[in-house]
Amino acid sequence: MAPPLPLIFLLMIYGVSSADWGLSYSHSHICALKDSSVIMSCTYTYPTGYQIMKAFWTKSPIKVGEEHPDLSEDPEYSQRLQYLGDKHQNCTIRLSHVTQKDAHQYYFRFTTDKPGGTWLGTPGVTLTVTDLQVESPERVTEGDSVRLTCKSSCTLTDRATFIWYRNSQPLTERRDTNNELLLQSVRREDAGRYSCALHGHTYISPAVHLNVMYPPRSISVSISPSGEIVEGDSVTLSCSSDSNPPAEISWFKGGTLVGSGRIYSISKISSNDSREYKCKSINEHGEKYSDAVTLNVMYSPRSVLLSINRSGEIVEGDSVTLNCSSDSNPPAEISWFKGGTFVGSGRIYSISNISSDHSAEYKCKSINEYGAKYSDVVSLNVMHPPRSTSVSISPSGEIVEGDSVTLNCSSDSNPPAEISWFKGGTFVGSGRIYSISKISSDHSGEYKCKSINKHGEEVSDVVTLNIMYPPRNVSVSINGSGEIVEGDSVTLICSSDSNPPALNFSWFKREKFVGSARIYSISKISSYDSGEYKCKSINKHGEKYSNAVTLCVMSVKWVLWFKAFGVGVAVGGGVVVGLGGASFLSKKNRRTAMKESAVR
Structure with a gap:
């Protein structure tokens, strides 16, 4: 100044x-x-x-x-x-x-x-x-024209030059020649404390506050704490707004009203609170929304779900995709497990040309920096036709007549196969187990099973039941036919049914052991060799005697005598029959002839 x-x-x-x-x-x-x-x-x-x-x-x-x-x-x-x-x-x-x-x-x-x-x-x-007083309206609205008057209690000289101050700073460099200050289309920046003075004087009037009303502007939202927000944290949203009079604040989550006041607090925040938030500032002159801010809440995986891309039956050869979905923030990394073995990673686990080897329990594991979680287990049940069909025998080892024997048909198939049993080409039963109690040699033979399901069938290799049993049907045969005459050679053969075949044979004339081996030979037979013969057949499971056969050795004299009468003689099994004639020897004559022959 x-x-x-x-x-x-x-x-x-x-x-x-x-x-x-x-x-x-x-x-x-x-x-x-x-x-x-x-x-x-x-x-x-x-x-x-x-x-x-x-x-x-x-x-x-x-x-x-x-x-x-x-x-x-x-x-x-x-x-x-x-x-x-x-x-x-x-x-x-x-x-x-x-x-x-x-x-x-x-x-x-x-x-x-x-x-x-x-x-x-x-x-x-x-x-x-006099002092100076500024006269102004108490409240004005942005855009109005405002006249401020610098008044004194008495009339000052017309040569007085007025100076205006806003907030203690000269408002302009001009020196108005009157005591009025006109603010046209007032702005919020024009608000402040106004005072006036006379040029050349130190006295400044008391300041009067010009209160410019205006609607909200510069609306913004700040988040505390700044940085990463983890589930369970406490978070505060603050809404700042420039308005006059001060605005009322409303908070919106998405488009839904959730609160009021300059502060909106969330304690123990959860992922459900993740959303865009904005505040609305409103006073009597207008309203305005802030830009939206996003609360991005970090949390560990949850709701981990494993799904299969196809419904219904999975058949060997199909292509199958497993999908793992997970709710987490940030997005989780996915690992796949078959049983307890790691088999892959990524949200998708694909199996092309699936086989029964892929049948197992699968689960996925979702993991991020805040934690990990497994899905429930899902079983892949791969359907396939029978294979690896085979027959096992119980008990193993040697089977002896009278034992109980079980044949078991094993087959890898899905769904489980139906089993049929065959002896040779003949159907004999069904079911995985074919049992024979008190087995006999009649059961000896080749057995096989057939495994069948809706996807196919397979026949096992043949197994042979070889039934062991002691000798039976032991009999003696004499080689040749007709009469046995002194000097002939005679062979007795012991035959028997046994398994394993009998290797030990014993021959008995009456009760006297006379030889071993299957064949008993007598060269240059004499009447002394006449008598009852039997053989004994032996294997490791037992022994048995044959029925006795009688050798009746004719002397040359008797043969000639029989021939003189026109009778042929044949001796076999103790029976003498006439040959080539119509008459027979009487029992008495026959016994006499045999006795004499035997004595000789």
Whole structure:
């Protein structure tokens, strides 16, 4: 600001004088600004020959009977009052830093050296001290035109230049020539504390707040804590908004209202809270939404599900895809397990040309930095026709007649196969087990089973049941036919049914052991060799005798005798029959003949 200058108010000159005495004031009324300097100008005259003894300014009111005080001697004025005149004619003074207390009528008074030579200049100068006040509307709305007025309690000179301040800073460099400030289309930036002053004066009016109302703007949402948010954390959303009057705040999750107030807090946040959030700021002048912010809540895998891409039966040779879905943030890595063995990774596990080897329990494992979880187990049940069909025998080893034997048909098939049993080419039974109790040699043979399901069939290799049993049907045969005559060679053969075949044979004439081996030969037989013969067949499971056969050896004499009678003789099994004739020997003759032959 420029240094203070005297403020001079030019009014009508009012004169007080007589022929030789006189006093005139330049202003009868002065309106001075608080804290300014005021010059009260005057001139006076007095008769020639008089000498001024004392000249001073005084003020009213004055009590009756009291002398007019000299303001220069008054402590309230002595430091501020400066006499600018002289003791001859000029009576001008300056009063600095005026305040409301200085509002009075002031007079100039002088005394001379002559009796009665005292003069008081009435009516004097009336001093009014004013401050400045800014007048403005209490509330304005953005876009309005606003007029601010700088007012004083008395009229200042027209030459007064007003200066405006906003927030203690000069508003413009211009010096308005009137006491009004016009703000056209007011903006929110125009809000503040306004004061006014007069150019050349230090006094500034009290500030008045201009309150500019406006709708919300600059709406934004901040998240605390910043950075990664993990399930279970506590999270606070703050909505900031520039508005006047202050706005009411509403919170939205997606499009749903979830709260109000500048702060929206979530304790123990979960993945269900993951969403876009925004706040709405609203006051009487308008409303505005913030941009959306996203709460991205991190959490470990859950809801891990394993699904198969096909429904119904899975048949060997099909292509099958297993899919693992998982709810997690961040997305999880997937591992696949067959039983407890790792077999692959990735959300998809594909098996082309599937086989029964793939039949097993499968599960997937979903893992991220916050945890891991397995899916439930899913079984792959691969259908296929029978294979590896085979027959086993129980007990193993040698089977002896009378044992109980079980044939078991094993077959790899899915679904389980139906089993049929065959002996040779003949169907003999069904079911995985074919049992024979008290087995006999009749059960010996080749056996096989046939495994069949809806996907195919397979026949096992043949197994042979070889039944062991002791000798039976032991019999003796004599080689040749007809009569046995002394000197012939005769062979007895022992035959038997046994398993294993009998290797040990014993021959007995009557009860006397006469030889071993299957064949018993007699060369140059004699009547001495006549008699009952039997053989014994032996294997490791037992032994058995044959029935006895009788050798009847004819002497040459008897043969000739029989022939003389035209009778042929054949001896076999103790029977003598006639050969080539119609007559037979009587029993008596036959016994006699055999006896004689035997004696011989």
